[in-house]
Amino acid sequence: MNKIKTEVELNQIIAELRSKNKKIVWTNGCFDILHIGHVDLLEKAKSFGDILIVGLNSDSSIKRLKGDLRPVIPQDERAKLLEAIQFIDYIIIFEDDTPCRLIKEFKPDIHVKGGDYSATDYKRMPEAEIIHNYGGRVEIIPLIQSKSTSSIIQKINNS
Numbered sequence: 001m002n003k004i005k006t007e008v009e010l011n012q013i014i015a016e017l018r019s020k021n022k023k024i025v026w027t028n029g030c031f032d033i034l035h036i037g038h039v040d041l042l043e044k045a046k047s048f049g050d051i052l053i054v055g056l057n058s059d060s061s062i063k064r065l066k067g068d069l070r071p072v073i074p075q076d077e078r079a080k081l082l083e084a085i086q087f088i089d090y091i092i093i094f095e096d097d098t099p100c101r102l103i104k105e106f107k108p109d110i111h112v113k114g115g116d117y118s119a120t121d122y123k124r125m126p127e128a129e130i131i132h133n134y135g136g137r138v139e140i141i142p143l144i145q146s147k148s149t150s151s152i153i154q155k156i157n158n159s
Contacts, residue, residue: 003083004091007102010053013090014106017051026108028055028099030062032071034081037114037144044141045112046087053090053108054082055099064097103127107134115143 005013017024027045031038031054046052056079062071071078075093082091094102103111111131113119119138122129128138 003088004079004093007092007105010090010092010106022051023049023110024106024108025049025052025110025112026055026099026103026106027052027112028057028094029114030057030066030071031078031082032062032073034073034078039085040144041112041114041141042082042085043087045139048110048112048139051089052087053092053106054088055102056082056091056093058093058095061095061097098126100127100130103130108136110137110139112139112141115140 014024025045025048027041029038042052042054056075057065059071059075073081079091079093082088092102096102108131111127113125117125117128117140119125119128119140125138131138
């Protein structure tokens, strides 16, 4: 099954899921150099609902957010790696710096982010305000210490 969907496809899928009263969970991120912290977050995210949708930052959005040396892994490869994870139902690659536009459109019941974010820090996580305004919920998953793409890159550079 192809889990990587376009915006049009995902809109149709979400409409069908809502008609069946399925609880939709959304998370998003770069997922550059997939590691155990990512897998932990994704597994816990799925536990909050029936369907897990992952918004994947495009290569161009990652360059804007993290600089010209990122991403390490191209978006098509990152998407394919995520597609292999059993508890992810759908993936959408997005070009924006934040998932705000897609969150407004899809209105997931629950939005999940890692512990380096706060559900009430609308400056760092502007999508949280959108979710709270329509009655959705934001869940923050504690990070696994010293497990991050940045720490992996630093370790490689120090080798």
